[in-house]
Amino acid sequence: MGGTKCVIPILLCLIFETYGLPRVDPLVDSKIGLIRGLTAPDGTYSMFLGIPFATVDPSNPFGPSTPHPGFEGTFDAYDDSAICPQREEFNQTLTGTLDCLHLNVYVPSTASSKNRLPVLVWIYGGGFSIGFAGRYVYGPKYLVKHEVILVTINYRLGPYGFMCLDNPKVPGNQGLKDQLLGLRWVKDNIEAFGGDSDKITIFGESAGAVSVGFHLIYTQEELFRNVILQSGTPLAPFAIAEPDYNAPLKLAQYLGFVATNSDDALEFLRTVDTDLILAATEATGIVNLPCVENKFDNVESLITDHPINVEIPNAKSVPILIGFNNREQLGTYAKAGPELFESDEFYKTIESHFTYDSEHLARVAENVRQFYIGDEDISASMKWEISDFSSDFFFNHPNYRFIQKYLENGGNNVYHYLFSYDGDRNFVKRRLNITDSGASHADEITYLFDFTPFNESPTSDDQLVIDRMTTLWTNFVKYSEPIPETSDLLPVQWPLVTKESLTCLNIDSELSIQKRPFHDRVAYWDLFYRLNKVFQKGYKED
Incomplete structure (x- = not known):
């Protein structure tokens, strides 16, 4: 950033301009202190990396974080390598710290x-x-060239982010509350960077999209204007789970400490290296997901009831852009070995998410199985039909149910997309060397972000998709409308979804408008949920 457009206090701008000195590092005077960043290699944007926005209490590392107190001196925002404790997906190593x-x-x-x-x-x-x-x-260069500020937020994961107990010290959803502190930080400080605090859009993919949906439903503060959900909603079966209140006891026992109550177990676990906690979590099979929290005095809660039971109070005022990829579970099934077909996926999936008695469960699972594979055996020869079932159950139909809930709550600004493009930069397919056609879960990410390992220049076809997607997304940020007017780049009008017409923009090598993709499968699940709504886990009668 240079000249009169630098994002630093006016006084500092004048000093640099008066004396004609080159400014090597951009400097921002935020509410939490001075922050020094870096100029991007191409000189077109500045990077403020690794700014701490919250801290974890070392005496309660599984509990809620607190806002960072700020800086006495200048903070050098040069390092974006912080990672919260996890088994990192690219090297499959246990890594990370709680200073993340x-x-x-x-x-x-x-x-x-x-x-x-x-x-x-x-x-x-x-x-x-x-x-x-x-x-x-999540390299920023594709998005920032469209004159928007991009912020990316770390949050805690696994047992540190989503252990959920009947205990005020660890009430649940700590990772979501980390995000909330990050959103509050952005709202309070982004104007110091030249941002418009009244034009904030939050977006995410998969669990990130689920998180965005949770904030849309449960966050009461006006922290954002628009939301974008990519391949995930709070109604997805992987979005929420029943808590395991014995998780601390199980972890402590696995690590050689026999505790008689959760408080003693937590006191022991806080002293244990994060890598050991992660390894113990994997070994014991403990699942850490968002949960419905029990309420405690003087403890901030976020998810107060299962999302299938609650309204969307912000629906009337918050436009949404929402969609999924045309073969979400392609990455799971393309290279699936025979072991994936040894169990009845239909029965197992329905059993995990509904509360039928055994006889009813068998009938329902058989009905679902008949719809997808008829009388065929579950085997690798049926993998694409089973993949369709898994895509529909976990991604596609939850997307439509969330749209319907949004419309029923008075929302009238929803843009629906289907990502179908199959190019050289499809994130999952390229990493797994999948040659089958279609777009897998997460494949769209690398058309929005510059992924470091994809270091060659995009092909002309891929570049067109990058230009289109980043323009659509940033138009939505600017105008709450992805195509305010047609152009050579965006030659179609993208109609809003209505209760009468579920239209979507199909993002492929060309853009086209479709109505209700996979309509026969969608109609099946529409009827299924109409008949089986009360059997969903977490459902409460009105």
């Missing part, structure tokens, strides 16, 4: 107090167990 609640801010050089830019805040996916906010995966 940092965020990164990427600011186009045109941002200033006189030219405040809209803000896009990214929440990463990873099943609430993996993920990090750094440039290795």
Whole structure:
């Protein structure tokens, strides 16, 4: 950032301009102190990396974090390598520290107090167990060229982020509350970077999209104007789980400490290295996901009831852009070995998420199985039909149910997309060397972000998809509308979803408008949930 458009206090701008000195490092005077960043290699934007926004209490590392107190001197925001404890997906090593609640801010050089830019805040996916906010995966250059500020937020994962107990010290959803502190930080501080605090859009993919949906439903503060959900909603079966109140006792016992109550177990576990906690979590099979929290005095709660039971109070005021990929479970089934087909996926999936008695369960599971594979045996020869079932159950139909809930709550600004493009930069397919056609779960990420290992220049076809997607997304940030007017790049009008017409934009090598993709499968699940609504786990009668 240079000249009169630098994102630093006016006094500092004048000093640099008066004396004609080159400014090597951008400097911002935020509410929490001075923050020094870096100029991007191409000089078109500034990077403020690894800014701590919250801290974890070492005496209660599984509990809620607190806002970072700020800086006495200048904070050098040069390092985005912080990662919360996890088994990192690229090297499969246990890594991370609890000093990880940092965020990164990427600011186009045109941002200033006189030219405040809209803000896009990214929440990463990873099943609430993996993920990090750094440039290795989420490089900013494709998005910031569209004159928006990009923020990426770290949050705790696994047992540190989502242990849920009947205990005020660890009430649950600590990772979501980390995100909430990050969103509050952005709201309070982004104007110092030249951002518009009234034009904040939050977006995420998979568990990140689920998180975005949770904030839409449960966060009462006005921290964002729009939301984007990519391949995940709070109604997805992987979004929420019943808590395991004995998790601390199980972990402590596995690690050689026999505790008689959760408090004693937690006191022991706080002294244990994070890698050992992660290894013990894997070995004991403990699942850490968002949960419905028990309420405690003087403890902030977020998810107060299962999302299938609650309204969306912000539906009327918050536009949403929401969608999924055309073969979500392609990455799971393309290279599936025979062991994946040794159990009845239909029975197991229905059993895990509904409360039927055994006889009813068998009938329902058989009905679902008949719809997808008829009388065929469950085997590798049926993998694509089973993949369709898994895609529909975990991603596609929860998307439609969430849209319906949004509309029923008075929302009238929802844009639905289907990502179908099959190119050289599809994130999962390329990493797993999958040659089958279609777009797998997470494949769209690398058309929004510059992924470091994909270091060659995009092909012309891929570049067109990058330009289209980043323009659609940033238009939505700026105008709450992805195609305010048609152009050579965006030659179609994208209609809003209504109760009468579930239209979507199909993002492929060309853009096209479709109505209700996979309509026969969607109709099946529409009827299924109409008949079986009360059997969903977590459902409460009105």
